[in-house]
Structures are given as C-alpha cells and as structure tokens.
Amino acid sequence: MLDKKYNHKLVEQGKYENWKNKGYFNSGDKDKIPYTIVIPPPNVTGKLHLGHAWDTTLQDIIIRFKRMQGFDCLWLPGMDHAGIATQAKVDKKLREEGIDPRSMKREEWLKKAWEWKEEYAKNIHDQWAVLGLSLDYNKERFTLDEGLSKAVRKVFVDLYNKGLIYQGEKIINWDPVAMTALSNEEVIFKEDEGAFYHMKYFLEGSDTEFLQVATTRPETLFGDTAVAVNPSDERYQKYIGKNVVLPLVNRLIPVVADMHADPEFGTGVVKITPAHDANDYEVGLRHNLEKIVVIAPDGTMNDKAGSYAGLDRFECRSKVIEDLKAKDLLIKIEPMVHNVGHSERSDAVIEPYLSKQWFVKMRPLADKVLENQKNKDTKVNFVPARYEKIMNHWMEITYDWCISRQLWWGHQIPAWYKDDEIYVGMEAPACDGWVQDSDVLDTWFSSALWPFSTLGWPDDTEDFKRYYPNNCLVTGYDIIPFWVNRMTFQGLEFTGQRPFKDCLIHGLIRDKMGRKFSKSLGNGIDPMDMVDAYGADSLRYYLATTASNGTDIRFDEDKIKSTWNFINKLWNASRFVLMNLEDFKEDKYKLENLKDEDKWILTKLNKTIKVVTKYMEKYEFNNVGANLYDFIWSDFCDKYIEISKFNLNDDTKKSVLLHVLTAILKMLHPFMPYVTDEIYNKLPIHEENIMISKYPEYNKKYIFALEEKKIDDLLEFVKNFRNVCSENNMTKDYQVKFENKEDYTLAIRLLKLEDKIIDNSLEITAYKVKSQFYEATIYYEKVLTMEDKQELAREKEKLIASIARRKNLLANENYVKKAPAHLVEEEKEKLRLEEEKLATLL
RNA sequence: GGGCGUUUAGCUCAGUUGGUUAGAGCACCUGCCUUACAAGCAGGGGGUCAAAGGUUCGAGUCCCUUAACGCCCACCA
Numbered sequence: 036m037l038d039k040k041y042n043h044k045l046v047e048q049g050k051y052e053n054w055k056n057k058g059y060f061n062s063g064d065k066d067k068i069p070y071t072i073v074i075p076p077p078n079v080t081g082k083l084h085l086g087h088a089w090d091t092t093l094q095d096i097i098i099r100f101k102r103m104q105g106f107d108c109l110w111l112p113g114m115d116h117a118g119i120a121t122q123a124k125v126d127k128k129l130r131e132e133g134i135d136p137r138s139m140k141r142e143e144w145l146k147k148a149w150e151w152k153e154e155y156a157k158n159i160h161d162q163w164a165v166l167g168l169s170l171d172y173n174k175e176r177f178t179l180d181e182g183l184s185k186a187v188r189k190v191f192v193d194l195y196n197k198g199l200i201y202q203g204e205k206i207i208n209w210d211p212v213a214m215t216a217l218s219n220e221e222v223i224f225k226e227d228e229g230a231f232y233h234m235k236y237f238l239e240g241s242d243t244e245f246l247q248v249a250t251t252r253p254e255t256l257f258g259d260t261a262v263a264v265n266p267s268d269e270r271y272q273k274y275i276g277k278n279v280v281l282p283l284v285n286r287l288i289p290v291v292a293d294m295h296a297d298p299e300f301g302t303g304v305v306k307i308t309p310a311h312d313a314n315d316y317e318v319g320l321r322h323n324l325e326k327i328v329v330i331a332p333d334g335t336m337n338d339k340a341g342s343y344a345g346l347d348r349f350e351c352r353s354k355v356i357e358d359l360k361a362k363d364l365l366i367k368i369e370p371m372v373h374n375v376g377h378s379e380r381s382d383a384v385i386e387p388y389l390s391k392q393w394f395v396k397m398r399p400l401a402d403k404v405l406e407n408q409k410n411k412d413t414k415v416n417f418v419p420a421r422y423e424k425i426m427n428h429w430m431e432i433t434y435d436w437c438i439s440r441q442l443w444w445g446h447q448i449p450a451w452y453k454d455d456e457i458y459v460g461m462e463a464p465a466c467d468g469w470v471q472d473s474d475v476l477d478t479w480f481s482s483a484l485w486p487f488s489t490l491g492w493p494d495d496t497e498d499f500k501r502y503y504p505n506n507c508l509v510t511g512y513d514i515i516p517f518w519v520n521r522m523t524f525q526g527l528e529f530t531g532q533r534p535f536k537d538c539l540i541h542g543l544i545r546d547k548m549g550r551k552f553s554k555s556l557g558n559g560i561d562p563m564d565m566v567d568a569y570g571a572d573s574l575r576y577y578l579a580t581t582a583s584n585g586t587d588i589r590f591d592e593d594k595i596k597s598t599w600n601f602i603n604k605l606w607n608a609s610r611f612v613l614m615n616l617e618d619f620k621e622d623k624y625k626l627e628n629l630k631d632e633d634k635w636i637l638t639k640l641n642k643t644i645k646v647v648t649k650y651m652e653k654y655e656f657n658n659v660g661a662n663l664y665d666f667i668w669s670d671f672c673d674k675y676i677e678i679s680k681f682n683l684n685d686d687t688k689k690s691v692l693l694h695v696l697t698a699i700l701k702m703l704h705p706f707m708p709y710v711t712d713e714i715y716n717k718l719p720i721h722e723e724n725i726m727i728s729k730y731p732e733y734n735k736k737y738i739f740a741l742e743e744k745k746i747d748d749l750l751e752f753v754k755n756f757r758n759v760c761s762e763n764n765m766t767k768d769y770q771v772k773f774e775n776k777e778d779y780t781l782a783i784r785l786l787k788l789e790d791k792i793i794d795n796s797l798e799i800t801a802y803k804v805k806s807q808f809y810e811a812t813i814y815y816e817k818v819l820t821m822e823d824k825q826e827l828a829r830e831k832e833k834l835i836a837s838i839a840r841r842k843n844l845l846a847n848e849n850y851v852k853k854a855p856a857h858l859v860e861e862e863k864e865k866l867r868l869e870e871e872k873l874a875t876l877l
Numbered sequence: 878g879g880g881c882g883u884u885u886a887g888c889u890c891a892g893u894u895g896g897u898u899a900g901a902g903c904a905c906c907u908g909c910c911u912u913a914c915a916a917g918c919a920g921g922g923g924g925u926c927a928a929a930g931g932u933u934c935g936a937g938u939c940c941c942u943u944a945a946c947g948c949c950c951a952c953c954a
Contacts, residue, residue: 039914224952231954250954263954296954305954312954373953421881425949428880432950516949547889549947583891586882587947591889597902600916611913661891661901676913754920761908761920787911837898844897849934858896 037613037717041606043570043599047709051164054712059726060169062109062502070106071502072098073486074170075510075518076178078117079155080124083162084552085544085590086511088562089578093541093656094509095168096579099705100651101506102169103730109502111489112163112170114156116179118445118478119213119221119380125151125444141443148444152177165563167571167708169726174498176489178481179446186488187446187481188461190529195450195459199396200438202450202457206313207437209388211334211348212381215441216392218477219434220516222385227375231301233366234359236262239278239287246271246279246290247366249301251373252311253359254351256281257340258329259288261307263318266292268303282364283355284341291322310389326389332441334386348386393439393448393474400524401430407527415523415533418654419585422512422540429520438477445475483521486534493529505535507654512540512585539654542587544578549589565595572707573598579706580660601664602710605703608672609714612692615683619693619719623686626694626737630682632781633691634739635746636675639666640695645733647702660706667699674750681784693718698731745808746781752806753785756813759802765815772796774810782809805872834873841866 038045054060062069072094077087094110102108125148126136136144156177163170176183194200208217232253235245248262259281264271271290278287295318296305309319309326319326329339336351338344343351359365376385408414408427417423439448451458451469458464463471481488486508490499504526510519519538526534545551546558553559565574577595582588629637643666650658675695682688697718704711704725715725722728760769770793773779783789797814804811841862844850851859 037913040916041914248954252954301954307954314952314954371953424881428950512949543948581890586890589889591903593903594889596916600914601902603916604914607914607917609913614913655893657891658893664901672914673918677911677918680912757919758921764908840898844934847934850897851934853934854896862897 037606037610037714039610041599041603041710043572043602043710046713047167047570047572050709050712051167054169054724054726055164055172057724059724060110060171061173062107062171064107067105067107069109069501070098070101071109071111071505072507072509073111073489073505074113075508075514076113076115076176076482076485077159078120079114079152079159080117080120081155082158083562085560085562085565085578086552087162088166088574089541089544089588090509090511091163091166091168092575092578093539093654094507095166095575095708096656096705097507097509097539097654098169099708099726100730102726103701103704103728105729108169108171109174109498110168110170111174111176111502112168112172113176113485113489114152114159114178115478115482116152116177116444118440118442118475119210119215119217120478121148121151122442122444123213123380144443162563165566165571166575169708174489178478178485182491183481183484183488184446185461186484186492187476188449189493190480190484190525191449191476192459192461193529194395199399200393201396202391202393204389204391205394205437206311206316206387206389207392208376208378209332209386209390210378210381210383211330211332211386212383213378213442214332216388216390216437216439217378217385218437218479220479221379222376223379224374224376226372227384229371229373229375231369231371232356232359233302233369234282235364235366236279236282236304236306238274239280246274246304247302248304248306249369250306251371252352253355254336254340254343254348255308255311255329256306256355257284257336257343258308258310258327259306260309260319260324260327261289261291261322263291263293263296263305263307264303265294265296265298268296268298270298270303282362283358289322291318291324293318293321312387316389328389330386330388334383392437393450393476395436395438397433397435397524400528401433403527404430404520404524407533413533415519415535416537418537418539422515422538422585425512425515426520426523429516430524436477438480439472439474440477441473442475445478446481448472448474448476479517479521482518483525484529486522486526487530503530503534504532507537507539508535509539509541511543513543515540537654540585542582542585544588544590546590549587560590565592569595569599570602570709572602572710575708576601576660576706579656581657583657584654601668602707604668604672605699606710606714608667608676609696609700609717611676612696613717616689616693616719619686619689621720624690624693624720625687626690628687629691629739630687631742631746632675632678633687634737634742636670636691636695637737638739638743639670640698641733641735641737644698644702644731648730648733651705656706659702663699663702667703671695671699677785678781681781693720697721700725701728701731748807749781749809752804752809752811753782755806756782756786756804756811759804759813763802763815765813769813769815770797772812772814774812777808779809779811803872805868807868831873834869838866838869838873841869 074094075090077083098108098110129136129147191200208219208222210217229251231249231251233247233249234253236248237245246262262279264275274290275292277290279290281288295314296303307315307318307324309316309324310328311330327339329337330348331337334348336343336346336348340351343354346354356365377383378385405427408423449459449461450472451464452472453469458469463469486505487499487503490496490502492499522534526532543551550556550558562574573595577598581594643662646662647659679688679692700711700715708726712725715721769791771788771791772793800815802813802815804813845862845866
C-alpha cells in the first residue's frame with residue numbers, strides 16, 4: 036500500500052542505479068529502428084544550472100517517449116573541455132595555491148587540468164543521475180578523447196588541403212587577460228562610459244593650423260600612420276596629401292582621403308591605426324600604410340610607445356591625456372557612452388589586434404548550408420521554425436572564423452614548422468627538426484563535429500552508419516551561432532548530410548523578475564536545491580511544460596510546488612485504485628459489460644492518448660502537460676473515481692480503473708520517471724518496468740461518442756444542480772422532482788438525493804435545473820428576497836440579450852451559407868435551450 | 878542601422894488551419910474535515926486579448942500603422 040502522502044525523497048531513492056544496472060539506458064537493439072540524440076556537452080567547469088536541467092529534461096522526455104514507442108534509442112552523453120573557460124579556472128586555482136601557471140611546463144599544467152576535468156566530470160555525472168537522465172553511458176565521449184581528437188585533426192587537415200583553412204595576419208579580437216585570440220562570437224558588446232578626446236594634429240611646419248581629431252582610445256596614437264578625411268568633405272579638401280604631426284611623438288603622418296571617414300561623425304577627421312582597429316586596417320591596406328603594433332599581448336604598452344612602454348593600456352590613456360593637456364594639444368573631453376567589446380569569459384576589454392592566426396574560410400561552407408536549407412527533405416528543421424532565419428542570416432553575413440587560441444587546454448593545431456616550411460597533417464612529420472604550432476583550436480571547432488565525431492567518424496563505424504544523422508538536437512537559442520550553425524556546416528561538408536533532422540530550440544530561464552541568472556546579481560538557483568525540496572519529477576515536469584517552445588521561462592517556485600501537488604494527486608488517486616485492487620489478478624481483468632461511465636472515461640482516455648501523442652511528436656510538451664493535467668485531475672480523479680465508488684465490487688470497474696491508471700502512468704513517465712516507476716511496479720498487472728513498457732496507443736474500439744455525450748451532459752446537470760443549491764443557500768431540506776424518464780441513478784448518487792425525490796409538484800418556491808437530456812425541479816421553502824428578485828431580473832436580461840444575438844446571427848444569410856453546417860446547427864440548438872430557459876424563468 | 882520576438886484575468890502563462898459568451902495554475906470569495914488526497918472537495922467572481930485602422934458573415938488569431946518592453950546581428954574613430 037502506498038503511504039498517505041507522496042514523499043519524493045523516498046520515491047526517488049535508488050531508482051536511477053537500478054535502471055542503469057538493468058541496462059535500460061543502453062542502445063543497440065538491432066531489431067528496432069534507431070533514434071539518436073547527442074547531449075549538448077556541458078563544460079567541465081562547474082555545476083549544472085537550471086538551464087542545463089531544462090535542456091536535458093527535454094531530451095530525456097523525447098528519448099523516454101521514443102524508447103516506449105519501440106525505438107532503439109541512443110542518447111549519447113559527454114562533456115566539453117571548454118578551452119578558455121577551463122583554462123581560466125585551472126589557472127585561478129593554481130594561483131590560489133601560489134603557483135604561477137605560466138611558469139609551469141605545458142605537460143605539468145595539462146596534468147593539473149586533467150585532474151580538474153575528472154573532478155568536475157564526476158559532479159556532472161552525479162547531477163545527471165539526480166535528474167534521472169536515461170543516458171547511454173557506454174557511448175560517453177569527451178571532446179579531448181583520442182577518437183574526437185582524430186576527427187578534429189582530420190577536419191583541420193582536409194579543410195587546409197581544400198584551401199578552406201589558412202593562416203593570415205589580420206585584426207582579431209584579443210583578450211589581454213586570457214592572452215588569446217577570440218572569435219567574434221566570443222565578444223560581448225556592452226555600453227561603457229567613455230569619452231571622446233579631441234586632439235590637435237598640427238600641420239607640418241605650422242604651429243597655428245591643426246586638424247581636430249577625435250578618438251575614444253588616445254593610447255593608440257603611437258600606432259597612427261595617417262589621418263583620414265572623407266574625399267567629399269569640403270572642409271578638409273585642401274589638407275589631403277599633406278602631412279600632420281603626431282602629437283607627443285612628433286612623427287609625420289599623411290592626411291589621406293578615405294570613405295571610411297564619416298563627415299557627420301565627430302569632427303570628420305579620423306586617426307588611422309591599422310594595427311589596432313579593423314576599419315583602420317582596411318584603410319591602411321587601401322593607402323599602403325605601415326602597421327605599427329603598440330600594445331603587448333598582456334595589455335601593456337610596448338616599446339613603440341616610447342616612454343609610455345610598460346604602462347597598462349588604461350594607465351597609458353590617462354597619462355597621454357595628462358601630457359596632451361600639459362602641451363595644450365587637448366581641445367576637449369566629451370563624455371560618451373559607447374559599445375565596447377568584452378571577452379565572454381574573462382570580461383576583459385577586447386583589444387583589436389593585428390596578429391597571425393588560423394582562419395576558416397566561411398563563405399563556401401555557409402553557402403552550402405543556405406543551399407541545403409532550401410530542400411525540405413534534407414534541411415535542418417527548426418522547432419519553432421522561425422529560428423531557421425537566425426541561422427540563415429548568420430550564414431549570409433558570416434566572415435572568416437578565427438580558430439587559433441593561445442591556450443594549452445585544447446586540440447593542438449596539427450601544423451608543424453621547420454625554418455620557413457610548414458607541414459599540415461594528421462601526424463607529426465617523420466624527420467627531425469619540426470616544431471608543432473603551440474596554439475590550440477577554438478573549443479567550438481571540436482564541438483562542431485560532436486554529432487558525428489562521437490559516433491566514431493572519420494572511421495566508417497557501425498555506430499556512425501546506424502545513428503547518424505541524429506534525429507533531434509535540443510538547445511537554447513543563445514547557442515545557435517556558436518554551435519548549431521557550426522555543426523550544420525561541418526556536418527554538410529564532412530558527412531554530406533545535415534547533422535540532425537530536427538533542432539528543438541528552447542528559451543532561457545530567468546529569475547522571477549525576468550532577469551538573467553548571474554553571479555553578480557546573486558540570483559542563481561541550484562537545481563539540486565529544487566530537487567531536494569520538491570523532487571526531480573516536479574522540477575522536470577515544471578521545466579518541460581511551463582513554456583511554449585522557444586520562449587523564456589520566468590522561474591517560479593510556486594509552480595514547482597503546484598506540480599508537487601499534482602504528483603500528490605496522482606499518488607493519492609493511485610493509492611485509491613491500489614486499495615481497491617488488492618486481490619486483483621490478471622484473470623479478472625476484462626473491459627466488458629461496460630457501463631456508460633466506463634465508456635465515458637475510456638473515450639476521454641483515448642482522446643487524450645491521441646492528442647498527447649500528437650503533441651509529443653511535435654515536441655509541444657506544454658500542450659501535453661495541459662491535456663494530461665486536465666484529464667487526470669478533472670476527468671479521472673474528480674469524476675470517474677468518484678463515480679466508481681458506487682460500484683467498487685465490480686471487476687469491470689476495477690479493470691477500467693487499472694487500465695486508465697496504467698495509461699496515465701505511461702504518458703506521464705517521460706516527464707516524471709521516478710514516481711511513475713514507483714506506482715507502476717505496485718500495479719497488480721504490469722510489464723517488467725515502465726520505462727521499457729509500451730506507450731499507450733489510440734484505440735478506436737474504446738471511443739463511445741454517445742455515452743461520452745450522455746455523461747458529459749449528466750455531469751453538466753449535476754453541476755447546474757449544485758450551482759442552484761449554492762446560489763440560493765439551500766440547506767438540505769429540499770425536494771426534487773425529475774421531469775423526464777432519463778436514468779438519474781448516477782445523478783442521485785452524486786447529489787445525494789436518495790431521500791429527496793418526489794413525483795408531484797408542490798406549491799412552494801421552485802427552481803428549474805436543466806441540461807440537454809436531464810431536467811429537474813427543486814422545491815424549497817423560501818421567501819424570495821429583494822436580492823433574489825434582482826438576481827432573477829439580471830439573469831432574464833442576460834438571456835434576452837443572448838437570444839437576440841443568436842437570432843441576429845442566424846438571420847444573417849452569409850453566416851448560414853458560409854459557416855460550417857455543424858456550427859449553425861449548434862447555434863440553433865443553443866438558441867432553443869436559451870428560449871426554453873427563459874420561458875421557465877418567466 | 879538591420880532583423881526577430883513579446884504585449885491576453887491581480888501574478889505567471891496557454892490559446893491549433895479565423896468559427897462566434899477567451900482558458901489554466903497561483904491568488905481571491907462562498908460552502909464543505911464527503912473514508913484516495915484539507916498540499917483536498919463543491920461552487921463562484923475577475924479579461925472591451927497594448928492602441929488605431931483594414932480584410933471577412935465572423936478576428937485574440939490574417940494584413941497595415943503606432944507604442945512599450947525584450948533579444949539577436951551590425952556599428953559607433
């Protein structure tokens with residue numbers, strides 16, 4: 036027997052280990068059709084947050100559903116080495132231990148990093164287990180595994196040989212704290228308080244005539260090799276071709292005409308620093324200007340900055356301002372708020388930096404994606420569909436991807452150098468004297484291969500052949516540019532296929548006020564705390580059913596609480612069923628000699644199975660949740676169980692109770708694996724385990740339209756009856772006369788009318804209660820008060836208005852002609868009922 | 878600057894291909910300890926669906942305009 040209250044801690048204890056040990060999570064049954072999802076590999080940098088819990092719950096729901104539908108399900112787990120993020124954390128830890136990470140040998144440092152990885156991987160495994168995720172651990176991968184590293188090298192080498200990877204000296208985003216290059220996606224623009232510094236660039240040979248140059252970054256002036264004006268800007272025509280004197284440095288630089296200078300912006304004169312600004316770099320190329328790097332990788336000024344060398348770039352900025360002021364070269368300081376790029380990981384202000392890096396040539400790869408998305412049979416189907424636009428737009432405007440990182444934690448670039456020679460290959464060259472490139476690849480370079488590298492590609496493995504392309508990928512919309520896009524072009528390029536058929540996009544989880552969770556706000560919520568308080572089942576159901584796809588969730592603990600209540604309801608309904616089925620055996624199970632109410636619940640059940648299955652297939656779990664909630668609570672618990680109490684010795688009743696409860700548990704199982712497992716195992720008839728049981732299927736045999744309508748109407752009658760009693764404050768002394776020959780047995784039981792039925796009319800206050808089939812008069816000793824009369828008058832007015840509206844509608848020829856016939860009929864019926872009601876009232 | 882989204886009950890959100898008195902949970906009001914559940918049961922109140930216009934017999938839903946908020950991309954010397 037079940038306890039009186041649902042106890043999530045007791046229920047969830049030990050179940051995960053059991054499932055895992057029994058091998059229920061394992062893929063590989065060749066008699067079944069394969070179904071694959073690969074987990075978005077979490078970073079080995081910390082704990083999982085609510086976003087992970089949401090993301091993985093959705094995947095587990097899909098996988099459990101498909102498994103119950105009879106597919107050979109592979110849900111492949113794994114983790115991401117997360118290059119820059121992990122390196123930053125490992126470095127921080129070492130520094131706290133008093134060790135300078137950069138003084139270590141690369142191999143020693145890597146040993147520490149692997150220790151870190153093992154520790155955090157364990158945390159993540161523990162959390163996956165708590166959440167109940169049915170991952171196939173036999174297939175687990177890590178992005179730095181030998182197999183995945185081989186895939187990375189293969190892709191690098193092939194792209195290099197195709198000319199789609201090249202090494203070049205370009206302006207890239209430099210993170211001076213992590214001291215590495217970054218891709219554009221890893222730069223976050225934030226509005227910072229800054230200033231526009233207006234400086235005097237004197238004309239050569241003049242101490243009166245100068246150009247007023249405005250900049251937000253005066254410290255870069257040491258790298259200026261020109262100033263530019265717009266060729267159409269009449270104010271400055273006469274200066275084009277002349278030289279100006281670079282302040283503080285006294286170096287002569289030319290005034291060039293370039294479209295880049297916007298006459299409307301600032302003073303219309305812009306200083307050109309080709310080594311520290313992407314636009315200036317382009318200007319430099321057009322005018323053949325020298326590129327002078329003046330900032331060192333750590334963000335300090337280098338020797339090109341003369342006496343300023345060694346100063347941090349921001350200290351240098353202050354010093355330069357001070358000195359310009361002292362020399363009367365500063366005109367004004369104009370405060371301004373402008374967008375400044377910050378490193379996604381270290382938050383350092385990004386320095387546009389001229390440096391030699393490796394790049395992926397994106398145009399041909401992106402074009403392939405755009406072409407493929409036009410074919411509905413081979414494209415990636417986004418759910419919701421609008422997110423396809425995000426990917427396509429990215430593909431349209433994409434620029435070359437900077438993939439080299441000056442880090443240790445990652446896949447070292449498979450390029451070797453010897454004097455001026457370069458060798459790119461899967462393995463190191465055989466002869467001596469070659470030195471491997473010390474850089475590693477962007478983390479996303481390896482994650483981009485995740486859907487196929489995890490299946491053994493580039494080898495032609497059984498797994499790759501069987502489980503690729505993946506059926507579905509689940510991730511948040513914020514990850515589309517970093518990951519989804521890159522998986523898509525790499526998948527197409529290297530496997531000739533989309534990496535996954537569907538891409539289910541969910542939103543972000545925010546706090547109750549709609550703010551992002553962040554460390555600085557201190558509003559973070561540990562999913563493990565929620566599991567502790569309400570159970571994994573409650574958290575999962577809440578996360579999966581709260582939002583429609585692609586939209587954000589505002590975290591609301593009250594809603595998890597209300598899910599807990601729902602589970603408690605399920606628990607108690609199950610408790611009721613089990614109490615009454617104690618000696619029930621398989622030979623007693625029969626769905627025969629069904630009464631109207633049995634047919635009614637079976638019809639409702641089958642309709643629910645149909646609609647729930649449809650929404651499961653469409654990943655619309657919010658709709659699944661709403662339908663199940665309503666069916667379970669309103670139809671099964673509030674109505675059918677109550678009715679069943681009148682007839683509990685009947686094996687048919689017991690069979691129906693068991694049948695419906697079994698189906699309910701199965702449909703809830705993907706959402707609430709623990710509690711459904713607990714209850715299911717206690718049912719008198721059940722398969723080995725609910726998670727490998729067969730998902731309910733719609734069965735026309737158990738659709739009884741007539742009985743459904745009849746009982747719906749009876750329940751409507753009962754409700755109206757109660758309403759009349761409640762509105763008129765009727766105590767128990769009233770009498771009831773039924774006005775026709777329908778079967779009122781159930782109504783009598785539900786309304787407890789056994790001793791109140793009369794056959795004749797009485798000369799006291801009477802109320803009519805009606806539904807389509809049922810009709811009764813309630814007699815009650817009561818004087819009508821003023822209020823009662825007003826109430827009656829209000830109701831009369833309402834009815835008259837409604838009747839008028841309907842008559843009007845039905846008089847409308849266009850409506851009668853064009854609207855579907857059944858609607859017109861319904862309308863007529865409603866009108867008839869209302870007219871009757873009005874007549875009784877009068 | 879370009880694009881996407883949101884705006885529905887006090888709060889958080891659903892709302893299918895347009896179908897005619899717009900739903901849920903929580904909160905609120907009334908009455909109930911009715912043997913599965915008071916974390917419950919039976920009822921109830923509450924919304925001119927952001928604003929204006931249009932298409933249509935019919936608009937929360939489709940089209941146009943506007944506003945507020947949010948996000949993405951680009952860019953700001």
